[in-house]
Amino acid sequence: MGDGPRIAVWHRDDFRVRDNAALAAAARDGDPQPVFIFDPQFYESGMACDARKRFVHQSIAALDAGYRDRGSSLVLRHGDPGAVLDDLDVDCVYVNRSVTGRYGRERDDRLFERDDVEVFADDGVDWTDRGRGDYDWQAQAEVYFERERREAPTELPANRIERTATVDAVETEYGVEPEKTGVQRGGESAAWQRLRAFTDAIGDYPGGISAPTEAEERTSRLSPYLAFGCLTPRQVHQYVKRETGDGRAVSMFESRLYWNRHYSQKLADWPGWTETAVNPVYRGLYRSEHDEALAAAWREGHTGYPLVDASMRALRETGWLNFRMRAMCATFYHYVLRCWWQPGADHFYRHLVDADAAINYTQWQTQCNLTGVHPVRVYNPRKQIRENDPDGEFVREYVPELRDLPDEHLARPEKAPLSVQDDCGVRIGEDYPRPVVEFEARREQAREDYARLADRAREVIEHDPEIRRRASLSRRGRPRPDGDESGDRPTAEEQASLGDF
Incomplete structure (x- = not known):
């Protein structure tokens, strides 16, 4: 060790030494020299909150720390990745x-050449x-999940690259x-700690997904560790299977890991x-009728719909929401407020x-059914509060204006008698807003809008194979198009498809 070629192992969103293909190959081929580059674009784009940084x-x-345990270290640099x-x-x-996506894809396309x-x-x-779209994704994903993980080197040579940046200096500069x-703590050790805790309690997973307060405890909360590569989906899959075997909870969770990979495949195929x-x-x-005042009320949690407002405030205050609340807020923004989808997606x-x-x-x-194949x-949000926050625990935590309002009025506080409002010390329209729009009318209008476009959208899907591939879902756990008439109760398969980690 120390006589082979010096190989920079460039970490970007793979903050781990285990199951790391580049590191394993560098240890095999020469002397790994681990490097992380603070890219100014990550800090200046305005697309990452400080908690994520x-x-x-x-x-x-x-x-x-993981590298130092093995005799090496992680060198930090700051600047344009190509120049570094x-x-x-x-x-x-x-x-x-x-x-x-976006900048990251352009950067990779340039540097990987x-x-x-x-x-x-x-x-x-x-x-x-x-973009080819004719591969057998299902078979490929199964091979990935079952293939043996990459072992971490037990010993590494000293890193001889000069360190010219520090975390503290970067935090000060930006x-x-x-x-x-x-917010959960980042890092490989924290990720494993969370994985073990979730696996020990995985029997509580079913039935704890939709209610926002329960989801904080009963879902895995592994999503940030997967997003930044502190763990790989394969590590999670194999650990859960090894420690728990089979069962309904394991099957439900496993399906989410497959959907995680499936949506990554979608973006890899088409950056649009x-x-x-x-x-x-x-x-x-x-887009032409996007009302910024309504969009601002949604972002700030002042729509007059308590569960929407609690969810949007929770997003801003904690950086996390369970899937059901994410889906509810997205459909409310697009269908009910009639706002253009992209600024809402960017806000999330x-x-x-x-x-x-x-x-x-x-x-x-x-x-938002911008694919033309989804219902x-x-x-x-009123029905959701009755089903998923019936005692108002979540709403009261994030909408303190309504803390003393009786449970029966939380779904529609604007209907609470003035005497009740006075007793609770809240006046709807002053301390908490009245609904910014009328839900039922806006919902029907959205359905009419989509009904007018449905034939044209289906025609595109039928006659354009490329768009049909983009819009299609994997065979594994494909959501069924049918649902209840209320239009807001997804099937178990649909819940499994929507990235709820």
């Missing part, structure tokens, strides 16, 4: 490919011909001061998910600590 910084520190790679005194660069860069793809995504509360409606019939829908991506472009944007397009399902 801090999560990344904690993950960097944990990765450095040029400046490294190494023979070549090994890097893991990952699914990215370099002769000194070797790219490794061991993530269950087919990279052979992006003013990273997280305000969100209750982040900014262009899949079905051209819906491109620009509601900006505030979510577990933001994953593949899951966030494909789910927004799915929930127009508008979650009724």
Whole structure:
């Protein structure tokens, strides 16, 4: 060790030493020199909240500790990745490919063409011909999940690259001061701790997904660790299977890991998910009538619909929401407020600590039926509060104006008698807003809008194979188009498809 070629192992969103293809190959081929580059774009784009930046910084520190345990260290640099790679005194660069959008995809396409860069793809995504769409994704994903994990090197040579940046200096330069509360700590060790705790209690998983307060405890909360590669989906899958065997809870959770990979495949195939409606019939829908005042009320949690407002405030205050609340807020924004989908999807991506472009944007397009193959399902926030927050625990935590309002009035506080409002010390319309729009009328209007476009959207799907491939779902756990007449109760398969980690 120490006599082979010096290989920079460029970490980006793979903050782990275990099950890391680039690191394993570098240890086999020469002397690994681990490097992380603080890319100014991540800090200046306005698309990442400070809590997510801090999560990344904690993950960097944990990765450095993992390397130091093995005799090496993680070198930190700051600047344009291409320029930094040029400046490294190494023979070549090994890097893991990952699914990215927008700037990240352009950066990777540019840098991965370099002769000194070797790219490794061991993530269950087919990279052979992006956009081809005729591969057997199901078989490929199953192979990925069952294939043996990459072992971490037990000993590594000292890292001889000069460290020229620090986490503290970067946080100072970019003013990273997280305000969100209750955010999980980043890093590989924290990820394993969370995985073990979830696995020990996995029997509580079924039935704890939809209610927002229960979901905080009963879902895995592994999503940020998966998004930043502190764990791989394969590690999670194999650990849960090994420790628990089979059963309903394991099957439900396993399906979510498959859907995680499936949506990554979708974005790998077509980068337009982040900014262009899949079905051209819906491109620009509601853009010309986008009401910024309504969008602002939604972002700030002042719509007059308590469960929507509690969810949007929770997103801003904690950086996390369970799937059902994400879906409800997305459909409310698009169908009920009649706002253009992309600013809403961007707002979620900006505030979510577990933001994953593949899951966030494909789910927004799915929930808003911009594919032309999904039902127009508008979650009724009044019905949802009765079913998923009947005692008002979640609403009262994030909408303190309604804390003393009796349970029976939480779904529609504007209907509470004035005497009740006076007794509770809240006046609807002053202390808490009246509904900014009338839900039932807006829901019906949205259904009419989509009904008018349905034939054209189906025609596109039927006659354009490329768009049909983009809009289609995997065979595994494919959601059924049928549902109850209320339009807001997804089947078990549909819940499993929507990135609820």
